[in-house]
Amino acid sequence: MTRSSLTTPPEGADQPKAHLNAPPPGSALGSHYSRCFGCGADHPTGLHLAARTPDGATVEAEFTVGTAHQGAPGLAHGGVLAAAMDEVIGMSIWLFHKPYVTARLETDYLLPVPVGTTLHLRAWCTGVAGRKAYLEAEGRVGAPDGPVAVRAAALFVEVNMEHFAQHGDAEAMAAEHHEYEVNP
Numbered sequence: 001m002t003r004s005s006l007t008t009p010p011e012g013a014d015q016p017k018a019h020l021n022a023p024p025p026g027s028a029l030g031s032h033y034s035r036c037f038g039c040g041a042d043h044p045t046g047l048h049l050a051a052r053t054p055d056g057a058t059v060e061a062e063f064t065v066g067t068a069h070q071g072a073p074g075l076a077h078g079g080v081l082a083a084a085m086d087e088v089i090g091m092s093i094w095l096f097h098k099p100y101v102t103a104r105l106e107t108d109y110l111l112p113v114p115v116g117t118t119l120h121l122r123a124w125c126t127g128v129a130g131r132k133a134y135l136e137a138e139g140r141v142g143a144p145d146g147p148v149a150v151r152a153a154a155l156f157v158e159v160n161m162e163h164f165a166q167h168g169d170a171e172a173m174a175a176e177h178h179e180y181e182v183n184p
């Protein structure tokens with residue numbers, strides 16, 4: 001279950017280890033963009049995920065399903081849960097200090113998730129081969145060792161920072177990512 005061949009690292013893929021300048025174990029990661037639907041504090045209806053890394057290579061966060069996240073009455077919308085998985089996976093690959101985007105996201109829904117549930121999310125990388133990174137995530141109900149409600153596997157592809165400036169809002173990016181200058 002979960003992984004297709006497209007999200008399974010090929011034989012010989014590099015096994016990721018923490019970047020030399022990874023945040024120390026236990027650090028909060030902060031948001032990569034204040035208006036991000038997944039982690040931005042300024043997003044009015046976003047998920048507001050606040051993640052930390054226990055070891056410099058994986059990411060943990062909690063997400064409490066609210067009334068804004070419903071699909072069926074009283075139950076989480078599957079697309080919102082997929083967004084939460086995408087976000088923690090994106091945060092975990094950002095730990096390696098290179099920009100990546102989601103190319104493929106596979107999600108398994110194992111249990112219904114009622115409004116009010118806190119999901120304990122965890123994401124990790126299973127391998128890197130060239131520009132491709134293979135990642136997985138899970139969401140457990142109520143506690144870090146609770147039953148798994150959602151699982152995901154993803155292929156992320158490395159891009160350069162110009163990707164975001166070229167296709168998105170270059171000024172907003174320059175305002176929050178000072179390491180990136182537009183027209184340097």
Ligand SMILES: CCCCC/C=C\C/C=C\C/C=C\C/C=C\CCCC(=O)SCCNC(=O)CCNC(=O)[C@H](O)C(C)(C)COP(=O)(O)OP(=O)(O)OC[C@H]1O[C@@H](n2cnc3c(N)ncnc32)[C@H](O)[C@@H]1OP(=O)(O)O
Pocket residue numbers: 006032033038086087088089090091094098099100101102103104131132155157158159164172173174176177
């Ligand atoms: C303030 C501004 C902030 C700016 C942002 C700064 C940093 C952001 C970085 C990290 C932020 C930290 C945390 C982020 C947290 C969450 C964010 C969630 C992430 C997202 O939510 S991000 C949005 C959704 N995402 C997209 O918007 C991508 C749209 N897309 C494309 O932009 C292109 O499609 C791209 C670049 C993916 C590839 O295009 P390309 O031309 O560069 O490369 P190419 O097509 O050659 O693919 C190379 C190899 O990947 C294989 N491949 C490609 N796609 C595949 C697929 N779907 N399935 C299976 N294999 C696939 C090929 O088969 C080939 O494989 P091979 O090399 O073996 O032939």
